[in-house]
Amino acid sequence: MSQNNEEEVLARIAKGLVYTETEAAFQAPQRRTDEIFEYNRTAPSEPDKRRALLEAIFGSVGERTVLLPPFAAGFGSKVHIGDDFFGNVNLTFVDDVEIRIGDGVMIAPSVTLTTTGHPVHPARRADFGRFSEPIVIEDKVWIGSNAVILPGVRIGHGSVIGAGSVVSRDVPPMVVAVGTPARVLRAITDEDLKSRTAQA
Numbered sequence: 372m373s374q375n376n377e378e379e380v381l382a383r384i385a386k387g388l389v390y391t392e393t394e395a396a397f398q399a400p401q402r403r404t405d406e407i408f409e410y411n412r413t414a415p416s417e418p419d420k421r422r423a424l425l426e427a428i429f430g431s432v433g434e435r436t437v438l439l440p441p442f443a444a445g446f447g448s449k450v451h452i453g454d455d456f457f458g459n460v461n462l463t464f465v466d467d468v469e470i471r472i473g474d475g476v477m478i479a480p481s482v483t484l485t486t487t488g489h490p491v492h493p494a495r496r497a498d499f500g501r502f503s504e505p506i507v508i509e510d511k512v513w514i515g516s517n518a519v520i521l522p523g524v525r526i527g528h529g530s531v532i533g534a535g536s537v538v539s540r541d542v543p544p545m546v547v548a549v550g551t552p553a554r555v556l557r558a559i560t561d562e563d564l565k566s567r568t569a570q571a
Contacts, residue, residue: 384503389495406428409424455474460480467487468503471508477514481517485519485522486506514526524539530543533548537551
């Protein structure tokens with residue numbers, strides 16, 4: 372594929388339009404599949420090796436990052452993670468385009484962050500036809516177990532996503548959102564500072 376054709380495909384991807392596996396094949400060198408495989412086989416006693424692999428896998432990674440193996444990523448190189456990140460086991464990044472995660476984010480087991488979906492009509496899914504939109508998770512977000520974050524979603528600062536939720540639209544800052552599809556349940560307030568405190 373010529374450089375002009377590559378630029379045209381990238382422009383379509385950036386607009387959220389449908390593109391195919393063949394059209395996107397030129398991006399294959401950005402995949403970090405071998406490094407991800409190696410990371411998932413590291414021992415808990417190898418923190419330095421894990422850190423070096425995370426730096427090789429991700430587009431950027433902050434300080435004090437904990438990511439428990441195994442995890443999966445389509446590319447890895449299109450994921451950007453801030454400081455003080457905790458990702459529990461079986462985290463999946465479908466990062467055909469960028470996933471940006473802020474500081475102080477906590478993600479529970481078996482969460483999927485997918486930037487990519489597929490057209491409804493089967494004729495448009497030929498050659499794995501798909502569309503991709505970036506995901507942004509702002510600072511201090513907590514995502515509960517088995518949640519799915521769909522293409523194009525932004526989760527606002529400090530918000531909580533309930534376990535098992537499917538997030539298909541933006542979530543504002545400082546709220547609890549739950550359900551399928553996820554809806555804002557309530558605001559997070561100073562009253563929440565009193566929850567689960569020691570009782571006399």
